[in-house]
Amino acid sequence: MTENTFTLDARIPDGPIQDHWDKHKFDTKLVNPANKRKYKVIIIGTGLAGASAAATLGELGYEVEAFTYHDSARRAHSIAAQGGINAAKNYPNDGDSIYRLFYDTVKGGDYRSRESNVYRLAQVSNEIIDQAAAQGVPFAREYGGLLDNRSFGGAQVSRTFYARGQTGQQLLLGAYQALARQIELGTVTFHNRAEMLDVVTKEGRAVGVIIRDLVTGEVTPHSAHVVMLATGGYSNVYFLSTNAMACNGTAAWRAHRKGAFFANPSFTQIHPTCIPASDEHQSKLTLMSESLRNDGRIWVPLKDGDDRAPNDIPEDERDYYLERQYPAFGNLVPRDVASRAAMRMIDENRGVGPLKNGVYLDFRSAIGRLGKTKIEERYGNLFEMYERITDEDPYTVPMRIYPAPHYTMGGLWVDYNLMTTVPGLYALGEANFSDHGANRLGASALMQGLADGYFVIPYTVGEYLADWLNIEPVSTTDTVFTEAIEEVNQRTEQFLSIKGNRSVDDFHRELGKIMIEHVGLARNREGLQQAIQKIKAVHEEFWNDLKVLGTSDSLNQSLERAGRVADFFEIAELMAIDALNREESCGGHFRLEHQTEDGEARRDDENFAYVAAWEWKGENWPQTLHKEQLEFEYVALSQRSYK
Amino acid sequence: MDLSLKVWRQAGSDERGEFKTYDAKNVSPESSFLEMLDQVNEHLNAIGEEPIAFDDDCREGICGMCGVMVNGHPHGPQQGTATCQLHMRKFADGDSITIEPWRASSMPVVRDLIVDRSPLDRIIEAGGYVSVNTGAAPDANIIAIPKEAAEASMDAAACIGCAACVAACPNSAANLFTAAKINHLSLLPQGQPERWSRVVAMVETMEQYFGSCTNFGECEAACPKNISIDFIAMMNRDYIKAQFKNLVKTAQ
Numbered sequence: 001m002t003e004n005t006f007t008l009d010a011r012i013p014d015g016p017i018q019d020h021w022d023k024h025k026f027d028t029k030l031v032n033p034a035n036k037r038k039y040k041v042i043i044i045g046t047g048l049a050g051a052s053a054a055a056t057l058g059e060l061g062y063e064v065e066a067f068t069y070h071d072s073a074r075r076a077h078s079i080a081a082q083g084g085i086n087a088a089k090n091y092p093n094d095g096d097s098i099y100r101l102f103y104d105t106v107k108g109g110d111y112r113s114r115e116s117n118v119y120r121l122a123q124v125s126n127e128i129i130d131q132a133a134a135q136g137v138p139f140a141r142e143y144g145g146l147l148d149n150r151s152f153g154g155a156q157v158s159r160t161f162y163a164r165g166q167t168g169q170q171l172l173l174g175a176y177q178a179l180a181r182q183i184e185l186g187t188v189t190f191h192n193r194a195e196m197l198d199v200v201t202k203e204g205r206a207v208g209v210i211i212r213d214l215v216t217g218e219v220t221p222h223s224a225h226v227v228m229l230a231t232g233g234y235s236n237v238y239f240l241s242t243n244a245m246a247c248n249g250t251a252a253w254r255a256h257r258k259g260a261f262f263a264n265p266s267f268t269q270i271h272p273t274c275i276p277a278s279d280e281h282q283s284k285l286t287l288m289s290e291s292l293r294n295d296g297r298i299w300v301p302l303k304d305g306d307d308r309a310p311n312d313i314p315e316d317e318r319d320y321y322l323e324r325q326y327p328a329f330g331n332l333v334p335r336d337v338a339s340r341a342a343m344r345m346i347d348e349n350r351g352v353g354p355l356k357n358g359v360y361l362d363f364r365s366a367i368g369r370l371g372k373t374k375i376e377e378r379y380g381n382l383f384e385m386y387e388r389i390t391d392e393d394p395y396t397v398p399m400r401i402y403p404a405p406h407y408t409m410g411g412l413w414v415d416y417n418l419m420t421t422v423p424g425l426y427a428l429g430e431a432n433f434s435d436h437g438a439n440r441l442g443a444s445a446l447m448q449g450l451a452d453g454y455f456v457i458p459y460t461v462g463e464y465l466a467d468w469l470n471i472e473p474v475s476t477t478d479t480v481f482t483e484a485i486e487e488v489n490q491r492t493e494q495f496l497s498i499k500g501n502r503s504v505d506d507f508h509r510e511l512g513k514i515m516i517e518h519v520g521l522a523r524n525r526e527g528l529q530q531a532i533q534k535i536k537a538v539h540e541e542f543w544n545d546l547k548v549l550g551t552s553d554s555l556n557q558s559l560e561r562a563g564r565v566a567d568f569f570e571i572a573e574l575m576a577i578d579a580l581n582r583e584e585s586c587g588g589h590f591r592l593e594h595q596t597e598d599g600e601a602r603r604d605d606e607n608f609a610y611v612a613a614w615e616w617k618g619e620n621w622p623q624t625l626h627k628e629q630l631e632f633e634y635v636a637l638s639q640r641s642y643k
Numbered sequence: 644m645d646l647s648l649k650v651w652r653q654a655g656s657d658e659r660g661e662f663k664t665y666d667a668k669n670v671s672p673e674s675s676f677l678e679m680l681d682q683v684n685e686h687l688n689a690i691g692e693e694p695i696a697f698d699d700d701c702r703e704g705i706c707g708m709c710g711v712m713v714n715g716h717p718h719g720p721q722q723g724t725a726t727c728q729l730h731m732r733k734f735a736d737g738d739s740i741t742i743e744p745w746r747a748s749s750m751p752v753v754r755d756l757i758v759d760r761s762p763l764d765r766i767i768e769a770g771g772y773v774s775v776n777t778g779a780a781p782d783a784n785i786i787a788i789p790k791e792a793a794e795a796s797m798d799a800a801a802c803i804g805c806a807a808c809v810a811a812c813p814n815s816a817a818n819l820f821t822a823a824k825i826n827h828l829s830l831l832p833q834g835q836p837e838r839w840s841r842v843v844a845m846v847e848t849m850e851q852y853f854g855s856c857t858n859f860g861e862c863e864a865a866c867p868k869n870i871s872i873d874f875i876a877m878m879n880r881d882y883i884k885a886q887f888k889n890l891v892k893t894a895q
Binding site (some may be wrong): 024052055059063070071072073074075076077079080089091129130131132133134135136138139140141142143144145146147163164166169173176177178181182184185192213215232245246247278279280281282284286287384385388390391454455458504505506547549550553554557558 | 653
């Protein structure tokens with residue numbers, strides 16, 4: 001691989017970290033209210049980050065054009081987040097503060113995130129709760145009418161706000177409704193069933209996008225002063241993940257191919273509490289909220305190969321391994337730690353369930369302590385969801401859970417302004433890499449998505465826009481647009497013209513198996529090298545043996561998936577290359593060669609305390625690695641301990 | 644298990660549709676309903692017939708993207724369940740299953756089992772929000788909300804916007820959908836300032852697109868989130884009150 005020592009400038013403000021954001025807001029150029037309507041902003045994706053950005057920029061007076069591939073902005077996968085959203089309100093009076101939320105997030109991310117960004121995230125977290133409450137988000141409340149909090153993994157304070165097990169849904173509806181209001185007011189033009197297939201650049205700057213109408217197949221150019229991608233993560237590279245079926249990395253990858261560096265692609269989160277796969281035809285995995293670990297106790301039988309029904313195994317023959325190994329945090333250790341511990345149990349042949357691929361999450365003692373009604377009130381909808389899928393009643397039989405791909409900390413590299421390495425192109429929410437380091441703490445994804453959309457981008461975008469006052473966006477008749485359309489059309493026709501034997505899903509499933517085996521919970525050098533070869537081989541076969549029926553001028557779901565899976569192959573390869581390059585273990589990236597004696601991740605801060613940002617160098621890999629050195633001035637680097 | 648499927652196929656909104664019969668062989672009872680359709684689609688693709696188009700996404704019953712008529716029931720026979728959460732163990736080997744799109748003139752078929760539900764978004768755009776700009780909010784704990792009110796509001800806010808209520812209604816009314824949003828907001832203090840203008844704007848927009856409610860109650864039975872028809876009564880009451888309230892704004 002080619003390395004480049006050129007330092008990426010993250011444009012982090014000077015001075016004490018507590019003042020960075022205020023200082024930056026003051027130093028950033030403002031756009032006069034009368035001038036805002038002269039700027040055109042394109043936003044791709046209308047989940048938490050995209051909808052909140054579109055609504056807020058619309059309120060400010062920008063001319064916004066927003067796109068989603070769904071039929072409505074209310075469908076984005078943010079909606080499936082169950083457990084909650086963190087904020088440093090300290091309402092429970094248990095010792096929380098902005099500084100503690102900042103500290104926990106940097107530590108939870110295993111010291112691979114940018115301190116300044118994380119501090120800002122913690123600062124604006126409280127405003128998000130205020131904003132959501134004002135919008136009418138029905139957060140859970142105490143009997144006195146004030147907001148209730150619950151605990152989440154990786155924290156020893158209760159700072160998580162929630163709306164039953166549907167927090168993501170309610171926050172997304174809040175943002176969706178704010179967006180609906182702007183659509184009605186005419187500040188935002190909204191396009192549904194519209195997928196972005198390319199970013200258009202001119203002289204190195206982002207000037208627009210190419211969109212395919214998923215109903216008619218029509219491909220159209222759209223130009224603007226800035227383009228913002230809020231297009232989520234790429235966990236579906238594993239085929240089986242907790243992500244929705246359509247979640248994909250295409251927008252981010254297309255941007256990458258146009259010059260946006262892709263950062264830490266190997267940092268993926270495997271969530272510990274998902275329902276184990278039941279058979280070959282399974283299409284996705286279902287998450288059970290981490291909040292269940294507040295009251296559920298995780299265990300496996302003490303003896304390996306114990307086949308007794310869970311309720312027949314007496315208390316002294318159960319191994320509550322998280323409570324045993326991590327007494328301080330117990331069942332609330334961070335996700336990466338909990339996932340690896342479960343993996344070790346299953347490797348020791350102590351897995352449970354028909355396929356021996358799970359561990360128990362048991363509510364017996366909580367039901368005994370609090371009563372069934374209380375548990376039902378807290379987790380009723382989750383228990384119901386579990387019962388539908390498994391046909392087992394979790395009030396009487398312990399749940400079975402297993403780790404599953406869930407979130408990608410990696411993403412497009414962005415500076416403090418959330419701008420990628422392509423001027424005028426921004427990345428928001430899960431699509432960027434910025435705040436979670438090598439492991440995201442629970443209830444932080446909603447926080448980050450909304451922070452970026454409501455409170456960060458509306459300020460930081462001014463910096464770039466100020467230079468473009470009274471300059472019209474590039475015309476959509478410009479050759480950069482006509483050429484981009486031509487490329488998109490060629491690619492579409494290529495999928496249809498292969499006329500091979502295998503379906504898109506078949507290829508996707510095969511890719512997923514390679515990824516989960518070699519680039520999943522545990523990785524090693526040999527496995528990663530093999531993975532790269534295998535990915536290349538299947539990728540080549542994809543372009544020779546794919547079978548997509550139908551036409552490009554109508555609604556064609558196989559065709560849509562073909563484009564996404566084609567990009568997943570390239571993302572997969574970069575993930576494996578990045579994982580191979582990072583000769584250390586940190587957070588969700590666990591290299592078997594780099595572990596402590598008791599099986600914990602061993603970081604190498606001397607050589608790897610950097611963000612690996614990859615630059616696309618054309619079809620002939622390898623790509624070029626750029627390093628952004630991470631400075632830890634406020635949170636001392638130490639081995640994470642949750643014992 | 645082996646099944647026989649009668650599936651609605653329609654190439655586009657202006658094309659003529661028809662039922663086609665397909666065999667679904669070796670379906671695992673552990674599969675979800677949509678996974679069974681995936682399996683059928685893989686087979687169709689292999690034999691050179693275009694796969695059946697259907698909407699879906701999260702496959703855990705929250706995004707509201709999926710929804711088909713299964714043997715005449717919106718989302719199938721299981722109470723309080725979205726199509727994606729329906730499992731094949733609820734069917735028997737040898738069953739014949741009829742699968743159709745939502746049927747309502749306000750939601751035309753786009754292709755096969757996919758319909759255009761965007762009129763629901765028009766109803767929300769008419770007023771389904773609290774008009775509060777980003778940044779203007781006071782501290783979240785300034786307004787105490789009785790727990791019961793927050794819970795009742797959440798019951799209404801649980802709507803996933805799938806449109807099963809419209810599909811179930813003999814009149815293709817969208818009253819349950821509209822009432823869910825109106826009550827989500829009117830049960831909270833934050834929703835009060837626009838309470839009366841909101842109900843009028845949303846109800847009137849609803850009536851531009853959808854049929855009228857005649858209290859069949861099919862919507863409640865079909866709702867995957869068990870949203871209560873009581874919310875429709877509360878919406879109607881607010882709508883009538885609003886006729887007077889809006890005349891005398893100061894008396895609110």
